[in-house]
Amino acid sequence: MANVAVIGAQWGDEGKGKVVDWLASRADVVVRFQGGHNAGHTLVVGNQTYKLSLLPSGLVRGKLCVIGNGVVVDPDALLAEIERVRGQGLSVGPDVLRVAENAVLILPVHPALDKAREEARGDKKIGTTGRGIGPAYEDKVARRAIRVADLAEPETLSAKLDETLLHYNTLLRGLGVAEFGKEELLNKLLALAPKILPYAEPAWERLDELRRGGKRILFEGAQAVMLDVDHGTYPFVTSSNTVAATASAGSGVGPGAVGFVLGIAKAYTTRVGSGPFPTELHDEIGKHLGERGREFGVVTGRPRRCGWFDAALVRQAVKVGGVQGLALTKLDILDGLPELKICTGYRINGKHYKHLPAAPGAQAAAVPEYEVMEGWSGSSHGARSWADLPAQAVKYVRRIEELVEAPVTLLSTSPERDDTIMVRDPFAD
Numbered sequence: 001m002a003n004v005a006v007i008g009a010q011w012g013d014e015g016k017g018k019v020v021d022w023l024a025s026r027a028d029v030v031v032r033f034q035g036g037h038n039a040g041h042t043l044v045v046g047n048q049t050y051k052l053s054l055l056p057s058g059l060v061r062g063k064l065c066v067i068g069n070g071v072v073v074d075p076d077a078l079l080a081e082i083e084r085v086r087g088q089g090l091s092v093g094p095d096v097l098r099v100a101e102n103a104v105l106i107l108p109v110h111p112a113l114d115k116a117r118e119e120a121r122g123d124k125k126i127g128t129t130g131r132g133i134g135p136a137y138e139d140k141v142a143r144r145a146i147r148v149a150d151l152a153e154p155e156t157l158s159a160k161l162d163e164t165l166l167h168y169n170t171l172l173r174g175l176g177v178a179e180f181g182k183e184e185l186l187n188k189l190l191a192l193a194p195k196i197l198p199y200a201e202p203a204w205e206r207l208d209e210l211r212r213g214g215k216r217i218l219f220e221g222a223q224a225v226m227l228d229v230d231h232g233t234y235p236f237v238t239s240s241n242t243v244a245a246t247a248s249a250g251s252g253v254g255p256g257a258v259g260f261v262l263g264i265a266k267a268y269t270t271r272v273g274s275g276p277f278p279t280e281l282h283d284e285i286g287k288h289l290g291e292r293g294r295e296f297g298v299v300t301g302r303p304r305r306c307g308w309f310d311a312a313l314v315r316q317a318v319k320v321g322g323v324q325g326l327a328l329t330k331l332d333i334l335d336g337l338p339e340l341k342i343c344t345g346y347r348i349n350g351k352h353y354k355h356l357p358a359a360p361g362a363q364a365a366a367v368p369e370y371e372v373m374e375g376w377s378g379s380s381h382g383a384r385s386w387a388d389l390p391a392q393a394v395k396y397v398r399r400i401e402e403l404v405e406a407p408v409t410l411l412s413t414s415p416e417r418d419d420t421i422m423v424r425d426p427f428a429d
Ligand code: IMO
Pocket: 008, 011, 012, 013, 014, 038, 039, 040, 041, 126, 127, 128, 129, 130, 131, 132, 133, 134, 221, 222, 223, 224, 227, 236, 237, 238, 239, 272, 273, 274
């Protein structure tokens, strides 16, 4: 029985939450494997809207959910989110939520440094979510991170905090920002321990058992391939690998367990934060997409930058991300536009490029090469079959398939759970 990994194929906010929620009904367990509470996944179910940042989207379906070792976990954010969704009537306890004991914790020093650095960068800022994601991943590879399991060992916590504070207070002092005291942090962690530890376990072992029992696993990616720390528009990226391969390392299963890789892309392009965005529109159409698509960050509330669909970018994401099928979302936002453009490549300093090169100067200078298509006057909103779609909308989707070199296997035509057209069941292998 196949498992499925869902990843973003642009710069995030492609509608991964809705797609994961929809697929979760077919899965037994949903696993987050990278990122942290920088993600913002919105799920609309009837008259309820759930906004999840750290909790896997399978919770809304009452599925077993796992926060894998590749995730950076802010314990305060986790507990606050659990309380928030409990307030919306979901039941969340250690019976449905498990957290990998070897996941890295985000402590108050991390957002403090994240924000102080962004401040210091001035107009060169990355536009991070300010949630400490980057510094927490730095600690992990620097081998000084405090992890979930450490909460059970007060002496380990105390020793690790010495190293943490030596590092962070030195940096914060240099940036002219308030330093942290050890006692306060240690007491905080000791108080969090009994609240977090009931969720902790060797998640890899549970996933292994589930797998051997023939259960279906859905791996829920956060962010997107163009924000991947290796393959994205570096340095304007997040600090984790967002490609499907990470589902394996970030949850403790072998690469063969990942299964079908579904990439999510909007029918146009958006980006929050700074960095290159060749098809960005600064005109009325960009404004129209933003308003009609309600393009505001779930996490930060910032308006998203909007532009035409960039097939060259998504094609690259398909290749490096391992995408086998594409879920195209928000097609309905394009309803009524007389003319649509699709970027097929770039012109950079007089030369044609099929894909964005890695050098930041070249990325910033990239001018899109467009193909123009006729729009459609009918409505695709809420369509649940190909027959419900305007003929020209179908043509648009078909052209995207050709250009990105991947089939569209799922189409989402509104935020509502059931307004979805399935072409191929990703679990059906
Ligand atoms: P979902 O899962 C969109 C962006 C930030 C910033 C950059 C680095 O909802 O698609 P970070 O705080 O991660 O160090 O910020 O990455 N970013 C996202 N953009 N959607 C997200 O998640 C994002 N998570 C991070 O805006 O440009």
